[in-house]
Each structure stands twice: as C-alpha cells, then as structure tokens.
Amino acid sequence: QLQLQESGPGLVKPSETLSLTCSVSGASISSSTYFWGGIRQPPGKGPEWIGSIYYSGRAYYNPSLKSRVTVSVDTSKNQFSLNLSSVTAADTAVYYCARQTHDYGDPPAAFDIWGQGTMLTVSS
Amino acid sequence: EIVMTQSPATLSVSPGERATLSCRASQSVSSNVAWYQQKLGQAPRLLIYGASSRATGIPARFSGSGSGTEFTLTISSLQSEDFAVYYCHQYNNWPPTSTFGQGTKVEIK
Numbered sequence: 001q002l003q004l005q006e007s008g009p010g011l012v013k014p015s016e017t018l019s020l021t022c023s024v025s026g027a028s029i030s031s032s033t034y035f036w037g038g039i040r041q042p043p044g045k046g047p048e049w050i051g052s053i054y055y056s057g058r059a060y061y062n063p064s065l066k067s068r069v070t071v072s073v074d075t076s077k078n079q080f081s082l083n084l085s086s087v088t089a090a091d092t093a094v095y096y097c098a099r100q101t102h103d104y105g106d107p108p109a110a111f112d113i114w115g116q117g118t119m120l121t122v123s124s
Numbered sequence: 125e126i127v128m129t130q131s132p133a134t135l136s137v138s139p140g141e142r143a144t145l146s147c148r149a150s151q152s153v154s155s156n157v158a159w160y161q162q163k164l165g166q167a168p169r170l171l172i173y174g175a176s177s178r179a180t181g182i183p184a185r186f187s188g189s190g191s192g193t194e195f196t197l198t199i200s201s202l203q204s205e206d207f208a209v210y211y212c213h214q215y216n217n218w219p220p221t222s223t224f225g226q227g228t229k230v231e232i233k
Contacts, residue, residue: 037222046211047160047168049222060220063125096167107220110158110173110213112180117167 002026004097004115012091012122018084022097022115029078030055035100035108038071038082040093041117048093052100052108053080060108087122094119126150128212130225136233143199145228147212152192158213159188159197161206162227168211172197199230207232 008020020038029036037052051061051071059071065084073080084091095118098111127150137143147157155175160168170179172188175195185200199206212225 046226047213047224049224052220052222062221098167101173107215107217108222109156109215110170110179111160111168112170112173114167114169 002099002113004099004113006095006097006115006118008095008118008120010118010120012087012120013124014088014122015086018087018091018120018122020082020084020095020097020118020120021079022081023077023079024099025078028075029073029080030075032104033102035102036073036080037098037100037108037111039096039098039111039114040091041096042090042093047096050082050084050095054102089122092120092122126153126214126216126221126223128214128223128225130210130212130228132228133226134229134231136231137202138233139204140201141233143202143206143230145197145199145210145230147190147195147197147225149193149195149214153214153216155191156215156217157188157190157195158215159186160211160213161208162211163208171210202230206230 005023035052038050041047053059053071068085070083097115099113100108129148157175159172162168176188209227
C-alpha cells in the first residue's frame with residue numbers, strides 16, 4: 001500500500017530556506033504513470049499547489065511561487081524534496097506531499113494519495 | 125491564473141438530505157476538475173476526478189458533473205460521516221497548473 005511521509009524542520013526563521021522531504025513507500029517513485037506534488041494549506045484556508053515533479057526530473061511550478069521554489073527527485077532513495085527560499089510568515093502552513101495521476105501525453109491531473117502533512121511555521 | 129470559486133461557503137443540511145455544491149472556473153478547464161473531502165486534522169481525500177469519475181472506494185452517493193466553467197458535486201443522501209469541507213481543484217492542460225477553490229463547509233442543520 002502506497003504511503004507518503006513528509007519530514008521537515010517544524011520551525012523556520014524568516015528569510016531562510018524551508019526544506020521538505022517526501023518519502024514514498026510501498027511503490028516506486030519511478031512509475032511512468034504518476035507525478036509527485038507538494039501542496040500547502042495555511043490555517044483555515046484552502047490548499048495551494050506548490051509544484052509537481054516526474055521521476056525524470058521534469059518539474060512544473062505554481063507561477064506565484066516559481067521564483068522561490070525548487071522541487072527535486074532522488075529515485076535511489078525513493079523520495080522527492082521541496083525547497084522554498086526567502087520565507088516569510090505568509091509561508092506558515094501545513095505542507096503535504098501527494099501523488100498526482102498522469103496519463104501518457106497528458107499533463108498531471110488529480111492528487112489521489114496524500115501524506116498526513118507536516119506543520120511548518122515561519123517565526124524568529 | 126485560473127481562479128476556482130466555490131459556493132456556498134457553508135451549506136447546512138440535515139442527515140439524509142441532498143447536498144449540491146458548486147464550483148466555477150474563471151476560464152474553461154474542459155473536464156479537468158477534481159473534488160476532495162477534508163475532515164478536521166486530516167489530509168484531503170480524492171472523491172471525483174475528470175469532473176464526473178468516482179475515485180476508488182468512493183460511495184455512489186457522491187457524484188460530479190459539469191464541464192467548461194461550471195461544476196457540481198452532489199451528495200445524494202448525506203450520512204453523518206459526510207459532514208466536512210469540500211474543495212474543487214482544476215488541473216489545466218497547458219501550462220500544467222493546479223488551483224483549488226476556497227472550500228464549502230457542509231454542516232449539520
């Protein structure tokens with residue numbers, strides 16, 4: 001059974017870089033039929049897509065975050081990572097990792113499996 | 125950026141009644157819409173993808189419809205476990221982007 005597990009620092013200082021690692025278990029991240037995505041949700045608000053990556057390294061980003069976000073994949077460790085630079089209090093949220101379905105020739109689609117999420121707070 | 129607008133913000137429904145949730149896209153997204161259910165302290169759960177296809181294990185009382193800019197999630201007979209927040213999500217073709225609605229809370233009347 002596929003599971004995703006997020007790991008992060010919990011607390012990040014303003015202007016620093018937030019790093020989130022998503023570990024995939026129960027299936028290979030190198031599957032051709034899935035992308036792997038990061039989504040965040042500020043307290044009391046709706047989800048916000050951050051970016052998605054394919055096992056080959058092809059990545060797509062939310063235009064509003066693109067200048068600060070990097071998503072990378074490590075197939076040998078079966079995990080992917082998300083870095084968000086120059087953080088402010090507005091980046092405080094629960095951060096989720098999720099699997100995103102993908103048919104050949106089509107763009108990434110729905111998020112069908114999610115991790116439990118991890119709270120990341122930006123504060124000095 | 126494509127904006128997804130959900131209505132109403134809160135829907136008060138009695139158990140056993142029908143609930144109809146709406147989602148409007150700021151431009152056409154074809155049928156590239158999914159719906160999720162989220163309970164307090166939990167991650168969202170996929171209910172519907174491709175505007176009308178139920179995800180694995182989702183009960184038949186959940187149904188989705190629509191295309192273009194107008195989408196609907198219907199829960200035919202609300203059960204106690206269905207009281208939650210529901211989000212729509214569009215996944216546009218090109219460039220690949222994803223945006224979520226602000227959510228509709230379904231509460232007990």
